[in-house]
Amino acid sequence: MFRCHVLLCGGTGCTSAGSREIKKCLEKELKERGLDKEIAVVKTGCFGMCSVGPIMMVYPDQVLYCTVQPEDVPEIVEEHLLKGRPVKRLIYDENMAGGGIRTLEDTEFYRKQMRVALRNCGIINPENIEEYIARDGYEALGRVLTEMTPDEVIQVILDSGLRGRGGAGFPTGLKWKFASGRRGEVQKYVCCNADEGDPGAFMDRSVLEGDPHVVLEAMAIAGYAIGASQGYIYVRAEYPIAVQRLQIAIGQAREYGLLGKDIFSSGFDFDIELRLGAGAFVCGEETALMTSIEGNRGEPRPRPPFPAVKGLFESPTILNNVETYANIPQIILNGPEWFASIGTEKSKGTKVFALGGKIRNTGLVEIPMGTTLRTVVEEIGGGIPGGKKFKAAQTGGPSGGCIPAEHFDIPIDYDNLISIGSMMGSGGMIIMDEDTCMVDIAKFFLEFTVDESCGKCTPCRIGTKRMLEILEKITEGEGTEEDLAELEELAYYIKDNALCGLGQTAPNPVLSTLRYFRDEYVAHVRDKKCPAHVCRNLLEYKISADKCRGCTLCMRGCPVQAIQGKAKEPHVIDPQKCIKCGACLATCRFGAIYME
Amino acid sequence: MSNKSMGLEERKEVPFQGTEQQREELLGFIHGHAGQKGCLMPVMQKAQEIYGYLPQEVQKLIADEMGIPMEKIYGVATFYSQFHLAPKGKYQVSVCLGTACYVKGAGNIYNKFSELLGIGEGECTSDGMFSLDACRCVGACGLAPVAMVNGDVYGRLTVDDVRGILDKYMKDGED
Ligand SMILES: Cc1cc2nc3c(=O)[nH]c(=O)nc-3n(C[C@H](O)[C@H](O)[C@H](O)COP(=O)(O)O)c2cc1C
Ligand code: SF4
Ligand code: SF4
Ligand code: FES
Numbered sequence: 049m050f051r052c053h054v055l056l057c058g059g060t061g062c063t064s065a066g067s068r069e070i071k072k073c074l075e076k077e078l079k080e081r082g083l084d085k086e087i088a089v090v091k092t093g094c095f096g097m098c099s100v101g102p103i104m105m106v107y108p109d110q111v112l113y114c115t116v117q118p119e120d121v122p123e124i125v126e127e128h129l130l131k132g133r134p135v136k137r138l139i140y141d142e143n144m145a146g147g148g149i150r151t152l153e154d155t156e157f158y159r160k161q162m163r164v165a166l167r168n169c170g171i172i173n174p175e176n177i178e179e180y181i182a183r184d185g186y187e188a189l190g191r192v193l194t195e196m197t198p199d200e201v202i203q204v205i206l207d208s209g210l211r212g213r214g215g216a217g218f219p220t221g222l223k224w225k226f227a228s229g230r231r232g233e234v235q236k237y238v239c240c241n242a243d244e245g246d247p248g249a250f251m252d253r254s255v256l257e258g259d260p261h262v263v264l265e266a267m268a269i270a271g272y273a274i275g276a277s278q279g280y281i282y283v284r285a286e287y288p289i290a291v292q293r294l295q296i297a298i299g300q301a302r303e304y305g306l307l308g309k310d311i312f313s314s315g316f317d318f319d320i321e322l323r324l325g326a327g328a329f330v331c332g333e334e335t336a337l338m339t340s341i342e343g344n345r346g347e348p349r350p351r352p353p354f355p356a357v358k359g360l361f362e363s364p365t366i367l368n369n370v371e372t373y374a375n376i377p378q379i380i381l382n383g384p385e386w387f388a389s390i391g392t393e394k395s396k397g398t399k400v401f402a403l404g405g406k407i408r409n410t411g412l413v414e415i416p417m418g419t420t421l422r423t424v425v426e427e428i429g430g431g432i433p434g435g436k437k438f439k440a441a442q443t444g445g446p447s448g449g450c451i452p453a454e455h456f457d458i459p460i461d462y463d464n465l466i467s468i469g470s471m472m473g474s475g476g477m478i479i480m481d482e483d484t485c486m487v488d489i490a491k492f493f494l495e496f497t498v499d500e501s502c503g504k505c506t507p508c509r510i511g512t513k514r515m516l517e518i519l520e521k522i523t524e525g526e527g528t529e530e531d532l533a534e535l536e537e538l539a540y541y542i543k544d545n546a547l548c549g550l551g552q553t554a555p556n557p558v559l560s561t562l563r564y565f566r567d568e569y570v571a572h573v574r575d576k577k578c579p580a581h582v583c584r585n586l587l588e589y590k591i592s593a594d595k596c597r598g599c600t601l602c603m604r605g606c607p608v609q610a611i612q613g614k615a616k617e618p619h620v621i622d623p624q625k626c627i628k629c630g631a632c633l634a635t636c637r638f639g640a641i642y643m644e
Numbered sequence: 645m646s647n648k649s650m651g652l653e654e655r656k657e658v659p660f661q662g663t664e665q666q667r668e669e670l671l672g673f674i675h676g677h678a679g680q681k682g683c684l685m686p687v688m689q690k691a692q693e694i695y696g697y698l699p700q701e702v703q704k705l706i707a708d709e710m711g712i713p714m715e716k717i718y719g720v721a722t723f724y725s726q727f728h729l730a731p732k733g734k735y736q737v738s739v740c741l742g743t744a745c746y747v748k749g750a751g752n753i754y755n756k757f758s759e760l761l762g763i764g765e766g767e768c769t770s771d772g773m774f775s776l777d778a779c780r781c782v783g784a785c786g787l788a789p790v791a792m793v794n795g796d797v798y799g800r801l802t803v804d805d806v807r808g809i810l811d812k813y814m815k816d817g818e819d
Contacts, residue, residue, distance in 0.1 A: 326724030343684030
């Protein structure tokens with residue numbers, strides 16, 4: 049028995065912030081003091097607080113340390129682990145608010161959250177199947193195989209109201225039902241979409257890294273439900289830690305007889321293979337993903353036939369997202385009524401978001417469906433830093449749209465987001481403040497789609513390129529009002545005519561910003577101004593004669609000698625020469641340089 | 645998507661220097677996966693892991709062993725951005741050709757790298773030590789012109805600095 053457990057985050061965020069080094073130091077330090085028999089060091093998955101990593105959690109005291117550096121380790125061991133006095137200066141800020149130390153669950157960041165899909169992340173060691181089993185792991189699979197018929201399983205998932213977390217929100221039970229015919233007569237497949245390509249989103253990565261077995265268990269359950277004996281997980285090659293943990297997990301599950309032949313002596317066989325992507329966003333689309341697993345160029349194909357009829361290797365196939373799977377065992381164990389009691393009328397359960405952008409607490413949050421954007425931003429996210437004003441939240445990445453301040457109190461669920469022109473998406477949520485230019489954001493997402501369009505169909509390949517050219521023109525100050533009209537026309541044309549979801553949704557960021565921030569577009573084309581001061585060509589750098597002390601610092605830093613002036617006299621910028629690189633703004637110590 | 649950089653990678657001609665051992669390893673993997681459905685991508689990923697890139701010779705080897713037409717393998721290799729048809733150097737030099745750097749003479753810096761290394765954009769030296777790329781603004785305009793080697797940033801460069809930078813990495817490469 050250990051008297052104390054030190055949990056160290058081994059997620060991608062914390063690993064790149066140096067948690068491996070911390071773990072080494074800690075183990076060494078404990079050993080030197082002979083504490084290694086009393087205190088266990090456990091590497092876990094993501095806590096969701098990646099922006100203040102590396103994260104270290106000490107149980108049973110529930111003290112959460114953040115941005116731990118190797119130098120801090122001896123102090124933590126000496127003061128906290130040995131003498132029982134937590135090192136205050138390293139404790140997570142909010143954890144300390146109000147003087148006394150609060151438990152993690154009591155922090156604003158966690159209190160409004162509800163962890164279903166992430167329930168084991170940051171709590172168990174993902175490389176040890178026994179820790180998963182100790183948290184009721186594989187119990188749902190056991191129950192399904194020994195007590196339920198496949199149709200009963202599908203009914204439970206239908207009753208729970210679970211909808212796909214990969215973006216489109218299709219009812220999971222229904223998808224399984226469509227693929228359930230002719231069990232035992234034909235080969236079928238269960239696939240997991242772990243290709244998470246939305247820039248800025250990492251929900252699925254965290255589940256895979258922090259709780260890989262939950263995905264394996266759920267896939268086996270799905271296999272039993274539809275009558276498939278083989279599963280494939282298609283995971284991005286850019287997620288090496290996730291890949292490694294999945295490999296370990298699959299190996300352990302086979303060893304324990306939880307994958308393979310005759311699982312739980314029920315006569316049911318199921319095994320899983322990993323397939324790595326190779327850097328193509330479009331492979332997240334279901335038909336492209338299957339084409340890629342088959343070993344081809346990952347181009348989408350028209351539907352129907354739907355994968356439930358003719359999917360991978362021409363066989364009936366279901367594909368679900370990682371987070372969708374992460375909910376399944378809990379639904380089986382706690383019952384569909386429990387799950388359906390969480391959330392809104394048509395969106396049940398919780399949703400994980402990767403919160404980023406202009407917000408204090410960036411990281412991973414899991415909220416019940418129906419939570420308002422206000423709660424997410426102000427309470428969980430800790431508000432916008434620097435006293436700036438909230439402008440919009442972007443969800444759904446390159447396929448989605450923005451939620452402006454006027455909808456701050458809208459309960460977040462699938463249908464509400466669609467009704468205001470955005471979408472749930474897979475879970476990226478980027479918060480934007482007054483310094484964000486909406487035209488520029490639209491351009492950013494379109495650059496992404498243009499880059500990732502597979503080129504198979506013309507509306508997407510050429511149409512998005514044309515849209516991007518128009519946006520470039522606008523941000524460079526060459527746009528006209530006719531361009532806005534053409535932009536919209538193109539957008540609707542592509543939406544209606546592209547072959548796959550990538551092209552069909554590519555215009556969304558433009559349409560949604562046009563809908564809520566048309567005045568910003570108009571300012572760009574009519575007044576040739578960028579209200580958020582982002583689009584360089586529409587800005588002028590100036591020096592305020594009152595504030596300038598003539599220190600010559602900016603002059604020396606300017607790469608093109610655009611700044612003139614004598615020492616101790618106000619300097620001026622020659623707009624003809626200035627290339628708007630912004631270097632002077634950053635160098636001036638007197639705040640004399642401004643943009644207009 | 646990779647299609648874009650393709651043309652450049654294709655131009656590249658580094659003599660193929662695969663060893664018998666590498667060949668054995670790849671063949672072992674292919675035979676170990678024979679008959680497995682859709683195993684082309686895993687094989688190509690393994691091949692790239694072994695050789696560092698996918699030259700014609702390796703594509704041909706895969707094609708022959710697996711009985712898959714060359715053009716299919718080439719098609720797959722060019723679709724995914726993670727497959728390289730030309731090797732990347734141990735040290736990846738990228739010179740910023742963003743506006744600020746450009747007006748500060750980054751073009752000359754780039755040309756100097758190119759001249760000293762004897763390679764063009766997207767290419768790799770035959771000893772596999774250096775590859776050269778031009779990149780967009782790296783956000784260090786105050787230091788223009790700027791070049792990066794594997795993430796190390798060098799600012800306020802002059803043409804005369806180029807040799808010194810390369811020497812530093814060549815030395816590293818020796819020990
Ligand atoms: C261009 C494109 C990219 C997609 N990327 C992903 C992805 O990265 N992850 C994902 O789960 N679903 C992605 N999807 C959605 C999938 O096509 C599919 O709907 C989903 O994986 C189904 O699982 P679910 O029902 O559990 O959500 C993408 C769709 C499109 C059109
Ligand atoms: S919409 Fe775009 S990504 Fe989809 S098939 Fe057409 S070209 Fe390819
Ligand atoms: S913005 Fe850049 S180019 Fe313009 S004056 Fe300042 S330093 Fe010079
Ligand atoms: S990776 Fe450590 S908290 Fe997210």
